[in-house]
Amino acid sequence: MLARAGREVLVCESHSVPGGVAHSFSRNGYEFDSGPSLLSGCSTPVSANPLRLVLNALGEDCDWATYPGWRMVTPDGDFEFKVGDEAHWEDIVARFGTRKAVEEWRALMAITKPLGEISKSIPAAALRGDLGAVQTLQRFFPRLPALLLNGPKFQAPFSDLLRDAGVQDTFLKKWMDYICFVLQALPADTHPSAPVAYMISDMYEPGAFLDYPRGGMGALISALERGVTKHRGRIRYNAHVEEIVAARGKAKGVRLRSGERILAREAVISNASVWDTAKLLPEGTRWPMPKPVECGSFMHLHLGLNAKGLPNDMPLHYSVIRDWKEPIDATGNVVIISVPSVVNPSLAPAGRHCLHAYLAATEPYELWQGMKRGSSEYEAFKRERAAPLFEAVEKAVPGACENIELELIGSPLTHARFNRRHRGTYGPFMPSSAGMLPGPSTPVDGLLCCGDSTFPGIGVPAAVASGCAAANVLLSVEEHLEATLLEAPKNLREHFPIAFADPVVACWCAYARLCLRWGTAGPRR
Template sequence: MVSIGLASGIIATNLSLSRSNATQCKPRRGLPQLAAFPPERKTARCLSRPNYRSLRTLPQAAVSEDTLAPGQDVKEDIETDIVVIGSGLGGLCAGALLARYGMKVTVCESHSIPGGACHAWKRDGYTFESGPSLYSGMSDRPSNNPIGQVLHALDEDLPCVYYNTWMCHLPESGSFLTEVGNDQFNEVLAKYYGAEAAQEWKALPPSPAGGQDLKEFMKPLAKASTSLPSIAVRSDPAALITLSRFFPKIFSNPLDVTLQLMKPYSEVTTDQIKHPFLKNWMDLLCFLLSGKPADGTLAAEIGYMFDDWYRPNASLEFPKGGSEAIVDALVRGLKKFGGELRLRSHVEEVLVEGGRAAGVQLRGGQKIMASKAVISNATVWDLMPMLPPESVPAEWKQEKEEQPQCESFMHLHLGIDATGLPDDLEIHHIVVNDWDKGVAAPQNVVLVSIASVLDPSLAPEGKHVIHAYTPGNEPYSIWEGLDRNSAEYKALKEERAEVLWRAVEKAIPDVRQRVEIEMVGTPLTQERFLRRKNGTYGAYGWFEEGGSVVPSPDTPLEGLYCVGDSTFPGPGVPAVAAGGAICANSLVPFWKHLEVLNKVCN
């Protein structure tokens, strides 16, 4: 196992966003977006499984399907080295890297679209995104972003549009534009929150000797958090070899700073952040990254993001084609190195032989036997029913079942007529309704993304595509047990979607008159289409008592490994990419790992 001393900052830090070094950055606007699904229609034309299958098409050479016609015999069993359950980003990163390492890899996806919580679908010329849309550093070479490192290893480029601004709609100050990089945020603070807030954020002139503003205070944490790229990490003793080249940078950091990386961010900044708005602001940034406020977010994660967003000339990036461009790049990488993606291949059981995971059985009876490993990208809660009784210790099963879950989402997807809208409409808008309730309170924070602002190809000419959602703060409990066809369910959808409409109206006041396509998604939608228990966004609580802080995909069942947002390091694109890479690295000899490491880090 990699010790916490070596890996604490390594992983969680590289889970956050990283800077783009683009020489040209057209100031645009943006804000974080998380994960979702293909939602049901609010109207009677609910999204059915046949419609879902037709929403998006990949090159047929890249995929196969395992649908049985009525009366057709069970397909013959097949053999592979690695079988991956689910084609979310964690599973695709692990599978594609293992194919790059020379393994025979088979990825089984229950649905007809790859990508899990990051997939997209098309309707009437619109491309609707189910997942994240705030990125940076993916196109850098070399990259500090784990997903960028994986794409680099696969020789897959990701063309991006660069921007650096977004809109905030906050209760005490109204609406204002802010940006990453430079000192513009200081100007915002001084204007709306006073000189005291601006001075605490970044003292101008610099703080007197012995004092530190928040930006200066975060620099050592940021430096420590970037000392080791996640692509270098593995979970066996050979990690000492793959990590050794980074030891000079690692040990150049003060020990007390390194130890702070795995603490809650609120503990690290107890004496540093005093202004009420700055406390709220950092809570908000933590929540957008990890699904928890500052008291539930690793200092390493927010530390790196903080430095990355607020350094001079920083920028964000949006992949051309949207989030599905990332998925497609990973699928291309998987296929290029001989891997296979099998769509509509629902795994019902993990097969155990001789005390080890030996493969999977699909719905319909076909078996895919894996000589090396089974990797689950399903959540740990959805994995448990696939495991034979007594195949894992009861204590481990109980620990995983009790791992705290992030809440779910409400989603509003719109296709609208953009006639007369301003050309400089912002891509991202964040709405906070009441700071006193806390950022994680139900329906208190809403994010709005208008992706076609940056990439017009995502909507027909003269139109815009909009995604508004409550980011991991929608309780599953109020939806549990409802019949999706009932009047009660439809009424609750309409009621709970109203906060999303009001948020979009802050960006486009007459949006309701412009709507051409409307889809509302609920926790039950997410549970159904993403096959996620409770429609959850993932897990948290890694540094709480009983939580794990060791970056390992291992399980007590030999040959079974877990990746994805329900395992350490948790939710978010960089996090799941890092977890997938660690899993892949740990399953190959270190000399093969070093080949990829030399490519990505030089």
């Protein structure tokens, strides 16, 4: 977004390829996603998803495959979860729940959906951390009172909303625990309500669907990469930052592992975790950072499968629950599986499938400390700890384990090494009782932070929103509006119609666009 606004931008990428935890990699003709692959609100230009808003502003896109949902594999029975089909969902609730379960679900939706709509009504692209927010948010003022009035509900644990809705049904409670966990690795009694309300509003919106970029997640990363370079930004690969150079309390630039020093004219932006950013700063420059809870790490399984004899009705995604009676965040209890070659056959050789399974945020790093990668002990322990992944894959896709032609197992040490993550952690989280994660600004002048250690936290849309927030700190109000809001008036007008209902605001927007067209300065800070 800074490159789009005309800033001189240099991205120092530690690896030889971009994308971080969302990058793709190739092995023996298979194209694998390293991490997230479940997206929504990306294939349509009218969306509240921050990622879609950024792609719109950059003039970039992917070729998107759309699909209806994912398959749940549970001890009580399997079912298809279809987003955007509430009638189908209520049939599932009636099947697995008690006699009053559907009634309780409707009561929960009556409370949750309005909160979700409020949280979606102000796009991440409009947010700023200074008084310029008065201008960038003025068109959304009609929604601000509702947002402020419901502030305590947004920060409260989602279990409070379950209580307020009178939800007693065990299946519904387990389902919402699962939704909270896959969103940000927290159960419902700890997870803040705001992101859950947003997700529910999104998933249960009539006609909703999920998106997957053809070519894999690497295709999405390529679109963002083009968005940087087409606006004269630069990306340097194999440029690992060893230190943030600072003097007199101000960040001056970075020192690379090669010894090269790069000075910043305006600011240094770190998207490393809170723990890794602290390690990059000189001793005298560190400040008392917030103390978020450290999520556990991952076990990963990437498989190349012969498709012969495998089910013909495989969905793109599965969630496998080992035991509903255990806490949802118990080690090995939830396995997420994706088979993207189902919708994008070119990701695997002919007659083959690529499969990615992982245990998210539940693998203790302590078990792996001191192990030497590549040792026989390490390899044996990897296979032992990956056993729940193989079991889940076989449950979800019968016959898969007999058809393995390529097998890659990743551990917390893999995660720490390739993602440059402190202890291979999934990320930080702040329980609802501990307040919110910090914004992009820091006590070190010239240093901004973004990524999952800043608000809104873990997840692809959240990370994108945090990047927008960091960019907006450095942009004037005029640049902010040009780069993010006024470039996509149709998008915003269709998705946030109430924001454009005020004639005064409409006149202001028209004036700003005319200023841009005539090349005059326009409204400034």
